[in-house]
Amino acid sequence: MWGYILKRTAAALATLVAASVLIFIFIHLIPGEPAAVMLGDAATPDQVAALRTRLGLDEPLFVQYFYWAGSALQGDLGRSIFFDEPVTSVIADGAQTSILLASITMVWVVLIGVPVGVIAAMRRGSWLDQGLSGLAMLLASIPTFWVGLYLILVFAAQLGWLPSSGYPSIFEEGGLANLRYLILPSLALATPNAALILRLTRASMLDVSKEDYVRTARAKGISPRQVTLRHILRNALLVVVSAFGFTFAALISEAVVTETVFALPGIGRTVVQSILRRDYPVIQGVILVIVCLYLVLNLLVDISYRFLDPRVELE
Amino acid sequence: MLVVEDLVVSVGTPRGALDIVRGVSFRIEPGEILGLVGESGSGKSMTSLAVMGLLEKPGTRVTSGRIAIDGADITDATPYERVRKGNGDVAMIFQEPMTSLNPVRRIGDQIAEAIKVHDPEADVNARTRELMDLVRLPDASLQQGAYPHELSGGMRQRVMIAIALACRPKVLIADEPTTALDVTVQLQILGLIRDLCDRLRMGVLFITHDLGVVSQLADRVAVMYAGQIVETGSVGTIFSAPLHPYTAGLMACVPDPSTGHAPLVTIPGQAPRPDEVTSGCPFSPRCQYAGEPCRDGLVPLVRVGEHTAFCHFPLNMGVAHV
Numbered sequence: 001m002w003g004y005i006l007k008r009t010a011a012a013l014a015t016l017v018a019a020s021v022l023i024f025i026f027i028h029l030i031p032g033e034p035a036a037v038m039l040g041d042a043a044t045p046d047q048v049a050a051l052r053t054r055l056g057l058d059e060p061l062f063v064q065y066f067y068w069a070g071s072a073l074q075g076d077l078g079r080s081i082f083f084d085e086p087v088t089s090v091i092a093d094g095a096q097t098s099i100l101l102a103s104i105t106m107v108w109v110v111l112i113g114v115p116v117g118v119i120a121a122m123r124r125g126s127w128l129d130q131g132l133s134g135l136a137m138l139l140a141s142i143p144t145f146w147v148g149l150y151l152i153l154v155f156a157a158q159l160g161w162l163p164s165s166g167y168p169s170i171f172e173e174g175g176l177a178n179l180r181y182l183i184l185p186s187l188a189l190a191t192p193n194a195a196l197i198l199r200l201t202r203a204s205m206l207d208v209s210k211e212d213y214v215r216t217a218r219a220k221g222i223s224p225r226q227v228t229l230r231h232i233l234r235n236a237l238l239v240v241v242s243a244f245g246f247t248f249a250a251l252i253s254e255a256v257v258t259e260t261v262f263a264l265p266g267i268g269r270t271v272v273q274s275i276l277r278r279d280y281p282v283i284q285g286v287i288l289v290i291v292c293l294y295l296v297l298n299l300l301v302d303i304s305y306r307f308l309d310p311r312v313e314l315e
Numbered sequence: 316m317l318v319v320e321d322l323v324v325s326v327g328t329p330r331g332a333l334d335i336v337r338g339v340s341f342r343i344e345p346g347e348i349l350g351l352v353g354e355s356g357s358g359k360s361m362t363s364l365a366v367m368g369l370l371e372k373p374g375t376r377v378t379s380g381r382i383a384i385d386g387a388d389i390t391d392a393t394p395y396e397r398v399r400k401g402n403g404d405v406a407m408i409f410q411e412p413m414t415s416l417n418p419v420r421r422i423g424d425q426i427a428e429a430i431k432v433h434d435p436e437a438d439v440n441a442r443t444r445e446l447m448d449l450v451r452l453p454d455a456s457l458q459q460g461a462y463p464h465e466l467s468g469g470m471r472q473r474v475m476i477a478i479a480l481a482c483r484p485k486v487l488i489a490d491e492p493t494t495a496l497d498v499t500v501q502l503q504i505l506g507l508i509r510d511l512c513d514r515l516r517m518g519v520l521f522i523t524h525d526l527g528v529v530s531q532l533a534d535r536v537a538v539m540y541a542g543q544i545v546e547t548g549s550v551g552t553i554f555s556a557p558l559h560p561y562t563a564g565l566m567a568c569v570p571d572p573s574t575g576h577a578p579l580v581t582i583p584g585q586a587p588r589p590d591e592v593t594s595g596c597p598f599s600p601r602c603q604y605a606g607e608p609c610r611d612g613l614v615p616l617v618r619v620g621e622h623t624a625f626c627h628f629p630l631n632m633g634v635a636h637v
Binding site (some may be wrong): 211212213215216217218219220221222223224230231234235238308309310311 | 394
């Protein structure tokens with residue numbers, strides 16, 4: 001058990017190192033003089049030289065990397081050029097919103113995608129299954145910003161039940177009630193992902209239902225419901241759970257568009273604005289944070305897998 | 316006693332329903348092993364799935380005939396429906412012990428699940444241990460915590476048998492249970508089945524394509540060809556004096572070590588696909604004894620004591636039957 005966790009963690013760390021090299025090199029892929037590009041046309045040679053020195057661009061490449069990675073390990077991702085404050089604090093504000101948004105979205109995805117997928121699989125071939133599968137296909141194909149606009153139109157503009165945009169932090173006035181600002185954005189974001197999980201659950205259920213051990217379970221004389229829950233769903237979830245990690249991580253990047261539609265102060269908006277401002281340290285920092293999040297989530301999925309599937313330890 | 320009468324199983328295809336099993340009848344007494352022999356595609360597995368109520372409906376179903384256990388009609392009922400009506404006493408073990416157990420659940424739980432269905436009052440732990448002893452799974456307490464992938468193929472098949480025995484079956488259907496196992500393990504499992512059959516007075520429907528296994532294990536043999544039982548009799552008579560040319564041909568195909576490196580014998584031609592079966596004897600296109608009457612119409616039943624076959628020109632009619 002611990003050996004397995006250790007091995008997985010080591011693999012995740014190795015991936016992180018590789019990713020960090022790529023993120024680091026990114027700044028050197030900018031054509032021309034990075035410092036000059038960052039400062040724009042109006043910069044004087046003195047300013048460019050000052051930025052070069054501040055970013056350590058005069059040092060050899062690998063020295064720069066170790067300097068950058070070493071600071072990152074200590075929680076220092078450099079300073080934002082635009083805000084002139086630590087990258088970490090620029091990211092932290094947006095990260096809180098985005099992680100909360102992704103988490104709520106994930107709850108929708110699991111609560112809608114899995115049960116509806118199970119129902120579709122159990123009624124395979126019926127009008128209900130065909131209707132649900134068709135609807136899932138449609139919803140998976142609609143861009144989230146479009147879903148978002150429609151949700152705003154109906155629930156915010158017409159019915160006035162929920163706010164259409166913005167998000168005051170739950171730590172500010174209003175507390176947890178502020179989560180209502182995230183209901184529409186999370187639903188918009190959940191729509192295509194729940195549809196995908198629905199289709200995956202359905203397909204996985206149908207695959208497993210052909211397994212020999214499901215026939216054994218039927219032969220025992222247990223009820224069809226128990227066959228579905230204890231034998232088919234239990235094994236079908238192995239596939240679905242491994243998709244959760246990817247879905248959650250993908251939400252962070254998909255959130256870029258949704259956050260723009262709903263004017264949420266999230267990490268996605270930070271990225272878009274930083275790209276427009278050529279604020280490279282912030283972009284690097286955000287990518288590094290997203291990579292870390294991705295790795296941690298998939299590590300958690302891998303470890304939970306060990307509890308779901310006793311065969312994993314042998315591999 | 317299991318009685319199967321005129322069982323017809325058909326499979327839905329885009330071109331209409333096709334009969335895979337075409338009028339099969341047999342009976343199995345308590346404590347008796349009936350070997351059901353046939354090539355792949357002869358309908359023996361479909362027959363066994365129909366008896367167990369495990370046909371994949373609605374595509375595959377029993378279109379006519381009757382299956383009854385001790386007088387109770389169980390035709391077309393799933394195991395769940397049978398349990399609810401108190402007729403859940405047919406059990407089945409399968410060809411692939413490696414894939415027939417749920418990989419993510421402990422084997423003890425999988426046995427217990429079957430016990431709870433058929434014996435809701437039972438002390439599950441005691442009964443699980445009893446069943447594990449019965450199938451000679453070593454060190455019952457340790458094995459209960461094991462997962463299927465931690466056991467060998469032979470052990471898994473023992474677990475499958477323990478699950479099957481949980482319902483105290485009157486009939487156990489064994490669909491090629493040893494085909495996937497090593498020869499030595501195969502012998503152990505066959506010995507176990509024979510022993511359980513005798514001790515528990517349980518009928519066994521043993522499906523196989525291996526004549527050697529049948530000759531060692533079964534009391535009676537039924538030979539299937541193209542969805543029909545073409546010959547039935549006791550092991551002794553069938554092996555010493557087969558009536559049907561197909562049975563004789565099958566036995567000629569078993570290599571005889573005493574003849575050295577003689578070429579392997581085969582039956583020329585191929586078994587008909589279900590959509591190719593026409594009237595007359597389905598074996599006639601491949602049969603060296605076939606004559607004009609075999610091509611068309613009903614094939615007569617030949618009876619020598621308990622030994623029966625459907626054939627116009629049966630073999631060994633002059634041989635004294637034992």
